[in-house]
Amino acid sequence: MTDAVSTKRxxxxxxxxxxxIAIPYVWLLIFxxxxxxxxxxxxxxxxxxxxxxxxxxxxxxxxxQGVVEWWNGLDFENYTLLTEDELYWVSYLSSLRIAVxxxxxxxxxxxxxxxxxxxxxxxxxxxxxxxxxxxxxxxxLIRVYAWIGILSPEGLLNAFLLxxxxxxxxxxxxxxxxxVLIGIVYSYLPFMVLxxxxxxxxxxxxxxxxAADLGxxxxxxxxxxxxxLSIPGVIAGCFLVFIPAVGEFVIPDLLGxxxxxxxxxxxxNEFFLNRDWPxxxxxxxxxxxxxxxxxxxxxxxxxxxxxxxx
Amino acid sequence: xxxxxxxxPHMALKPAQKALGPIRRSFAPWLDPSAVPLIRFENVVKxxxxxxxxxxxxxxxHQREFFALLGPSGCGKTTLMRMLAGFEEPTSGRITxxxxxxxxxxxxxxxxxxxxxxxxxxPHMSVEQNIGFGLKQDRLPRTEIEARVKEMLKLVKLEPxxxxxxHQLSGGQRQRVALARSLAKRPxxxxxxxxxxxxxxxxxxxxQFELMDLQMELGLTFLIVTHDQEEAMTVADRxxxxxxxxxxxxxxxxxxxxxxxxRYVADFIGDINILDAKVASAAxxxxxxxxxxxAVEIAAAAPDPSPAQGADVAFALRPEKVRISIDPPPPDxxxxxxxxxxxxxxxxxxxxxxxxxxxxxxxxxxxxxxxTRTEFAPIAWDDKVHVWFAPDAGVLLTS
Amino acid sequence: MxxxxxxxxxxALVLGFSxxxxxxxxxxxxxxxxxxxxxxxxGFSTRWYVSLLHNEQLLEAAWVTIRLGLVSATxxxxxxxxxxxxxxxxxxxxxxxxxxxxxYAPLVMPEVIxxxxxxxxxxxxxxxxxxxxxxIAHVTFAMCFVAVVVQSRLVTFDRSxxxxxxDLGCPPFKTxxxxxxxxxxxxxxxxxxxxxxxxIDDLVISQFTTGPGAxxxxxxxxxxxxxxxxxxxxxxxxxLIAIVTTGVIIASIATKRxxxxxxxxxxxxxxxx
Numbered sequence: 007m008t009d010a011v012s013t014k015r016x017x018x019x020x021x022x023x024x025x026x027i028a029i030p031y032v033w034l035l036i037f038x039x040x041x042x043x044x045x046x047x048x049x050x051x052x053x054x055x056x057x058x059x060x061x062x063x064x065x066x067x068x069x070x071q072g073v074v075e076w077w078n079g080l081d082f083e084n085y086t087l088l089t090e091d092e093l094y095w096v097s098y099l100s101s102l103r104i105a106v107x108x109x110x111x112x113x114x115x116x117x118x119x120x121x122x123x124x125x126x127x128x129x130x131x132x133x134x135x136x137x138x139x140x141x142x143x144x145x146x147l148i149r150v151y152a153w154i155g156i157l158s159p160e161g162l163l164n165a166f167l168l169x170x171x172x173x174x175x176x177x178x179x180x181x182x183x184x185x186v187l188i189g190i191v192y193s194y195l196p197f198m199v200l201x202x203x204x205x206x207x208x209x210x211x212x213x214x215x216x217a218a219d220l221g222x223x224x225x226x227x228x229x230x231x232x233x234x235l236s237i238p239g240v241i242a243g244c245f246l247v248f249i250p251a252v253g254e255f256v257i258p259d260l261l262g263x264x265x266x267x268x269x270x271x272x273x274x275n276e277f278f279l280n281r282d283w284p285x286x287x288x289x290x291x292x293x294x295x296x297x298x299x300x301x302x303x304x305x306x307x308x309x310x311x312x313x314x315x316x
Numbered sequence: 317x318x319x320x321x322x323x324x325p326h327m328a329l330k331p332a333q334k335a336l337g338p339i340r341r342s343f344a345p346w347l348d349p350s351a352v353p354l355i356r357f358e359n360v361v362k363x364x365x366x367x368x369x370x371x372x373x374x375x376x377x378h379q380r381e382f383f384a385l386l387g388p389s390g391c392g393k394t395t396l397m398r399m400l401a402g403f404e405e406p407t408s409g410r411i412t413x414x415x416x417x418x419x420x421x422x423x424x425x426x427x428x429x430x431x432x433x434x435x436x437x438x439p440h441m442s443v444e445q446n447i448g449f450g451l452k453q454d455r456l457p458r459t460e461i462e463a464r465v466k467e468m469l470k471l472v473k474l475e476p477x478x479x480x481x482x483h484q485l486s487g488g489q490r491q492r493v494a495l496a497r498s499l500a501k502r503p504x505x506x507x508x509x510x511x512x513x514x515x516x517x518x519x520x521x522x523x524q525f526e527l528m529d530l531q532m533e534l535g536l537t538f539l540i541v542t543h544d545q546e547e548a549m550t551v552a553d554r555x556x557x558x559x560x561x562x563x564x565x566x567x568x569x570x571x572x573x574x575x576x577x578x579r580y581v582a583d584f585i586g587d588i589n590i591l592d593a594k595v596a597s598a599a600x601x602x603x604x605x606x607x608x609x610x611a612v613e614i615a616a617a618a619p620d621p622s623p624a625q626g627a628d629v630a631f632a633l634r635p636e637k638v639r640i641s642i643d644p645p646p647p648d649x650x651x652x653x654x655x656x657x658x659x660x661x662x663x664x665x666x667x668x669x670x671x672x673x674x675x676x677x678x679x680x681x682x683x684x685x686x687x688t689r690t691e692f693a694p695i696a697w698d699d700k701v702h703v704w705f706a707p708d709a710g711v712l713l714t715s
Numbered sequence: 716m717x718x719x720x721x722x723x724x725x726x727a728l729v730l731g732f733s734x735x736x737x738x739x740x741x742x743x744x745x746x747x748x749x750x751x752x753x754x755x756x757x758g759f760s761t762r763w764y765v766s767l768l769h770n771e772q773l774l775e776a777a778w779v780t781i782r783l784g785l786v787s788a789t790x791x792x793x794x795x796x797x798x799x800x801x802x803x804x805x806x807x808x809x810x811x812x813x814x815x816x817x818x819y820a821p822l823v824m825p826e827v828i829x830x831x832x833x834x835x836x837x838x839x840x841x842x843x844x845x846x847x848x849x850x851i852a853h854v855t856f857a858m859c860f861v862a863v864v865v866q867s868r869l870v871t872f873d874r875s876x877x878x879x880x881x882d883l884g885c886p887p888f889k890t891x892x893x894x895x896x897x898x899x900x901x902x903x904x905x906x907x908x909x910x911x912x913x914x915i916d917d918l919v920i921s922q923f924t925t926g927p928g929a930x931x932x933x934x935x936x937x938x939x940x941x942x943x944x945x946x947x948x949x950x951x952x953x954x955l956i957a958i959v960t961t962g963v964i965i966a967s968i969a970t971k972r973x974x975x976x977x978x979x980x981x982x983x984x985x986x987x988x
Binding site: 246 | 721723725727731732735739741794797798801810813815816819820821822823824825826827829831832836838839851852854855858862887888912915916919922933941943948952955956959963964967971
């Protein structure tokens with residue numbers, strides 16, 4: 007009897023469990039992890055005019071000889087190119103700069119918003135959260151497109167400013183770094199506000215009351231209690247917007263014009279316009295290396311938030 | 317089993333002359349008409365929208381008093397305390413502290429400190445930083461802050477934990493940090509909002525005594541909010557019982573227990589038998605009451621002035637003031653009723669009997685101290701018993 | 716203490732939400748502009764919407780997008796829910812850190828990298844690019860979002876409910892379907908909606924992984940946007956916004972109503988005792 011029970015146990019939590027784990031695991035291994043290995047491999051190859059447009063190709067039919075030949079054909083030429091050609095490292099640097107500035111701008115705009123939401127009456131808070139999330143459900147492309155009509159020289163912003171008489175000449179915001187900053191801040195703001203809101207909303211009201219009770223006026227209590235306790239939200243929000251902003255393509259492509267260099271756009275152009283797959287792979291590998299620390303930090307925060315409670 | 321005698325020394329005395337419960341005779345400033353109260357709530361009303369949380373409450377609290385606000389949740393006791401701390405402003409009426417009107421004074425400028433129910437310890441600060449927080453706000457010199465924090469740590473016996481964060485402490489330790497933090501500024505009044513609610517029973521009892529010692533040692537005025545009547549009775553000099561935003565009775569624990577002024581207080585504090593009755597006759601401090609269930613007449617000590625004949629009243633009788641025996645009571649016993657033992661609850665130090673009175677469904681609760689280890693003829697389930705009580709064993713309530 | 720909102724807070728909310736919503740409102744407004752020019756208001760007209768109906772290319776792209784969204788969202792929901800269960804219910808296993816890494820990484824991974832790497836995989840295994848590759852790509856990034864949504868519900872889930880079912884003799888597999896799934900269903904549904912929206916909104920990953928005959932609506936919009944602002948594009952965008960907004964609002968009202976029903980029932984039960 008006991009035997010029957012225990013075998014059944016082992017069966018259901020053994021094989022079944024392994025299959026359950028395997029399905030999503032294998033999927034991600036094949037379609038998420040394996041591609042990165044391929045990217046790494048191709049980044050070490052040379053571009054050719056062929057299909058596929060890189061060499062050497064691994065020819066397994068030639069047996070061991072084929073593997074050796076393939077291995078000997080790999081080199082770091084593309085990475086050397088990336089360090090030598092100004093275009094690439096300027097792209098990396100300006101991507102990082104734009105991402106840092108826009109992250110700080112979002113923190114500046116998002117913190118007061120999140121704070122006001124967390125202080126709002128409980129009954130309207132879900133509606134406010136909804137209102138923050140809603141733009142995110144709308145396509146990024148559409149939201150960026152909306153700004154083209156506003157920022158262009160003959161766009162609505164200029165029309166409005168000219169009409170009010172604040173300016174006499176149209177402002178050239180479109181196709182500048184400013185336009186890219188506006189686009190990134192606008193598109194990613196919800197991702198900044200939500201983690202901030204989550205940490206501010208959790209803040210126990212009685213802590214602020216205790217601070218007031220002990221003689222701390224509200225503005226002082228804000229710096230002594232509210233800000234330090236919202237740091238996890240600040241970190242989560244900043245990483246959540248910073249990482250994708252570094253590799254952003256659509257926004258610099260549509261709003262930045264030719265003068266704004268960002269690495270995502272450079273990669274895209276290298277791939278689709280120059281058809282240089284090895285170089286674009288090398289760009290991707292370097293970008294990933296740049297982002298690996300922030301991604302690790304972010305994952306740590308995310309995992310702790312989701313699994314800490316369990 | 318001790319044979320009850322009716323030659324009880326209390327019997328001969330009139331209720332007004334009795335000393336009810338243990339009171340600290342040396343300390344009763346509320347009896348002194350010339351004493352100036354430290355805190356005065358004057359006709360305080362607080363409304364939240366349509367809801368009246370505090371309804372026309374006036375209380376005077378004296379210096380060095382340990383005062384308890386007692387009532388069920390939602391009775392307005394916490395709101396009353398929060399108005400004193402400054403977290404809520406009264407809708408009307410005023411609150412004064414040492415003669416100064418507090419209206420419009422923000423919480424961070426009031427010389428009162430509060431110990432929060434949740435303790436509200438700042439999670440990002442160490443024990444030391446938490447205790448020193450209030451002193452830092454006053455911009456005291458650092459050496460003085462350090463000295464005062466040390467003193468507080470010693471007071472609550474937490475010296476080894478000074479640099480821990482709140483989440484590294486046990487519930488009892490957190491409670492001490494909260495207490496030390498609210499005492500560090502030496503407030504005129506310490507407010508305690510359900511301070512022991514999160515502790516287990518044993519720790520709670522210990523802490524109650526510690527609080528009392530601390531209050532006497534520091535000579536501070538304590539105001540405690542609690543829904544636990546035993547806690548209020550243990551720690552407080554006086555208790556204010558509240559219900560639905562109104563003040564029901566303010567009195568010493570002894571008076572609250574032995575001399576409740578209405579059915580609500582009688583029922584809320586401790587265990588009690590309430591017999592609904594009509595006044596059959598009343599004269600000279602004594603009344604005959606026609607009890608509704610079971611239909612019997614009992615003698616009861618009547619208040620002055622006597623209630624009108626035919627008035628609806630209630631006779632409230634504490635279980636420990638009822639005698640019980642299988643044998644017939646002594647011939648001079650008054651108010652003798654018969655019944656059957658319905659249930660027995662043995663608590664060790666005392667036993668409670670639920671007696672179903674003959675000719676009715678009414679259950680009389682009777683408790684008896686277990687003064688001896690063994691009994692000659694113990695009362696058992698289904699035994700036919702006599703229960704009886706003196707006319708002044710209970711209180712005649714008109715409301 | 717003030718329970719309401721101070722003037723500063725109200726200002727922050729008004730400015731913040733204006734910033735979030737004004738551009739979208741302007742875009743929708745100008746889709747009804749009779750004039751070709753973006754800055755000139757030429758009167759109210761629905762002609763751009765009418766002309767959409769004759770744009771075969773856009774309609775074709777829309778159809779591809781919707782089919783892709785339905786298929787990939789459904790698959791992503793199944794895989795994502797499995798992944799969430801794996802992370803929260805199946806305890807420790809070898810490579811768990813790698814697994815959770817692969818779940819969280821796509822949430823922040825720059826799209827150009829995900830797109831490029833997947834394309835290179837498809838080339839390497841010689842898979843013909845088209846609807847199938849698009850679907851695989853969309854499933855892969857959307858399942859991670861589903862996993863996070865469902866996981867955050869599962870961690871707040873009262874384990875004793877499942878334990879009670881097991882205790883009463885219900886095997887684990889069945890317990891999942893009769894106890895766990897019905898309770899986490901709202902999270903699974905919102906995971907599906909999220910996956911669907913991500914799929915129909917995606918541009919960059921689709922650009923990389925698509926092939927002939929599988930052009931999605933965002934790709935069509937992108938190629939015309941590069942040539943400048945056109946009222947017709949405003950009209951398409953407005954329709955997309957309307958669909959998504961209605962969907963999200965209906966879903967949130969439905970959840971809220973279900974929640975209210977439950978609360979009401981609980982209160983009635985408590986009152987009736």
